[in-house]
Amino acid sequence: MNTIFRVQEYKALAYRLLLAYVFYFIVRVLFLTYNYSLLDVTSVSEFFSLYYHGLAFDTTAILYVNLLFIFFSVIPVVINTRKGYQKFLMWLYFITNLIAYATNFIDFIYYKYIYSRTTIAVIDVVKNENNKGSMFFRFMLSYWHVFTLFIVLAFLWIFLYKRVKVQETEKPNNLVKYFLTSAAAFAVIGLMIVGGIRGDFKYSTRPINIIDANRHVTKVQHGDVVLNTPFAIIRTIGKTSFKKVHFVDEQVVVDNFQPIKHYTNHPKTTPNIVLIITESMGREYWGCLNKGKNIPGYEGYTPFLDSLAQHSLIFDNSYANGSKSIHGMSSVLAGIPSFKDAFTSSPYPKQKIQSLVSTLKEMGYDTSFYHGAPNGSMGFLGFGNILGFDHYYGKTEYNNDADFDGSWGIWDEPFMQFMKSTFDEKKQPFFGTIFTVSSHEPYVVPEKYKGKFPKGKVPMNQVVGYTDYAFKKFFEAASKTDWYKNTIFIITSDHSNQIAYDEYRKVVNRHATPLLIFKPDGSMKGVNHELSQQIDIYPTVLDMIGYDKPFMSWGRSLVGGDKIKPYAISYYGNQYMFQQGNYICAFDGRDVVGFYDINDKGLEHNLISKKNKEMEQVEIACKAFLQDYFERIIDKKLYSK
Structure with missing residues (x-):
């Protein structure tokens, strides 16, 4: 096995990120199912058209959530393939991904009340409640089916993750070539991440935001099918729409x-x-x-x-x-x-x-x-x-x-x-x-x-x-x-x-x-x-x-x-x-x-x-x-x- 070019590690990384796309697709289908009467998606082809446009938003969310995981997956520290290191990567991957993934499930129910994807503002709704624990327990009982779906999908995701393993390799003989090739790959992957987070590679274009979800839809509610909840939360952290505008005298x-x-x-x-x-x-x-x-x-x-x-x-x-x-x-x-x-x-x-x-x-x-x-x-x-x-x-x-x-x-x-x-x-x-x-x-x-x-x-x-x-x-x-x-x-x-x-x-x-x-x-x-x-x-x-x-x-x-x-x-x-x-x-x-x-x-x-x-x-x-x-x-x- 060629330890200098780290091919198996990059393949494993690609597979693990692909899994995130698969599970974001599944949760989008479930979001539509739970809110079908409100979202008015009338055909399979219409859904896949919306899903196609949603891929850019999925990419941004997935890359944001996995920044640390990707970083630790590709840095040239020689010990990357060791079992202990791979176990660390798995824990990092699922702690970050499952927390983000869970927010999508909130909107299975919450969307019916606010008619939009949940944003960081939801924290302002609950932060003043002093019975958060009892509320959470009650929601678990009332919406047990949502929690069950999350647990089933989480276990399935973990199972599929483990299907592809990185085999432990010996320390490379040519460390210079190893670091040079790793550095080159690191730069390329970094560039791809920047483009993915922004939504494209055009320097003149601003990063995609929530509002961009409505660029390719004919029904306003379809923008919420294009979006995913982690994206909506991430893009509103530290942001405010309160900015002066000038349109008229x-x-x-x-x-x-x-x-x-x-x-x-x-x-x-x-x-x-x-x-x-x-x-x-x-x-x-x-x-x-x-x-x-x-x-x-x-x-x-x-x-x-x-x-x-x-x-x-x-x-x-x-x-x-x-x-x-x-x-x-x-x-x-x-x-x-x-x-x-x-x-x-x-x-x-x-x-x-x-x-x-x-x-x-x-x-x-x-x-x-x-x-x-x-x-x-x-x-x-x-x-x-x-x-x-x-x-x-x-x-x-x-x-x-x-x-x-x-x-x-x-x-x-x-x-x-x-x-x-x-x-x-x-x-x-x-x-x-x-x-x-x-x-x-x-x-x-x-x-x-x-x-x-x-x-x-x-x-x-x-x-x-x-x-x-x-x-x-x-x-x-x-x-x-x-x-x-x-x-x-x-x-x-x-x-x-x-x-x-x-x-x-x-x-x-x-x-x-x-x-x-x-x-x-x-x-x-x-x-x-x-x-x-x-x-x-x-x-x-x-x-x-x-x-x-x-x-x-x-x-x-x-x-x-x-x-x-x-x-x-x-x-x-x-x-x-x-x-x-x-x-x-x-x-x-x-x-x-x-x-x-x-x-x-x-x-x-x-x-x-x-x-x-x-x-x-x-x-x-x-x-x-x-x-x-x-x-x-x-x-x-x-x-x-």
Whole structure:
């Protein structure tokens, strides 16, 4: 055997890296299988086309993960072929590869909730949880099949790895030639690694990034088939999308959004305000918000909220401005949406922020935030402190673990009653925000209510029924208090959850959320079909109560004849989705990649080749929003001067 040219070692290295490609192919098939209804891959040929484009992303991830393994495999240290050294290489190979590989399995389940590949930002979601161990164990039980698949594939990978062994060789006689040939091979392999990590060998081309996954697809969700999760995580480590851009003149921003607002539509009043952000309870589940949508076989699961809607102003064309719970908090309370990266986990949340909390405190309101989870969960306590809430009520303040659901926090029914009891003791006016917890995975209800609520078409439907019942009990109790008639109630959600109907599998509708405004005196009723979004809640409340000072907001009042044209913006599949007028504009941060009819929520028919004047105006508005969004956040101008 020729020990000078190390052929067997290079063959073994190639085989071991090839195995990684094989198992990345398998996990891509499994990812598609678990999320088939969302990814809309309609043929085998379409899948292999996406897989072909995904090879570049697999290459980058595999090479990043295996950098140390490759380095130690090819360095000329003479002892490379010894059994001990090869055993070290195997351990290094599988420790790094299996950790990275496991992240793909997260998205078998998590993709259904965030509609994108997991990035480094997921750490910001879980780092504030103090029950990580119990959560992990529960996920293992709930999704045992995913863990089983991972273990089976890991053992298969190890078995195949061992099928090709490097035979131990004697020390080469010609050490000079050995080192020279090894050095040459090292240089060539290094060059190939650089090209593989970058995505090509062109010096003028930037390394491929997440956004490049959508370059070769016609459906925005196909970008997530092209990607793999290790790539998405690696490419977002230490990265932020918060960078200033300049697309339009400042006057264009003012004309489209008037970021500094000053309403004079209503007289100044100080009613109590109760704002309820309902965990995961998207628009799909509300019967009252789906009338006339002609969804085959539709059933709703909110009988109480549907009855309340008959005496409320409801918005059946409303959208979330983010995909995670903390996104909902910043969007609803401060009018600050989150796109590729959450504002709250960026370098910029610790600044002066004008919000519902700050403006209502100016008016003498007592301000409180309620969340039945362990204090600090989801990052709510930290962001709540930045906003300046007077009081935070969590699981600690509730102080009765008998009502703990075993997973997330206190069951909604008793915790909403706890909130009501604190209101009873407060001096009016007060502003209370609650973020509920029960309408969420693992989709269970209290033991005493088992069988009470319809199972529905997906597990989420049962817990929606429970939370709707918690609303009923809360309003029954609140209606008997002296503060009830002087209160405005606003109900929305942070994002959606499990999907049962094709209408809500459509890309844009995956961000569809409810919005209801109820005044006990019956002065606000009806159905508003215009576009609305979470960031509209903040200016709407201030307009309703006649706040008489300027304030900063990108949203618009939904009750006062705001001159801003209705719009909604969200982020999906590495693209901004800007809805306005008759069109949806898909913008990747650099270029507009699509225009769609406003009713084409599935983004099936790209009209970019038929671009007209209105499309141009929608494009300008989208760019103007993003320009002002990044500038104000980075320059710390989230308030009126």
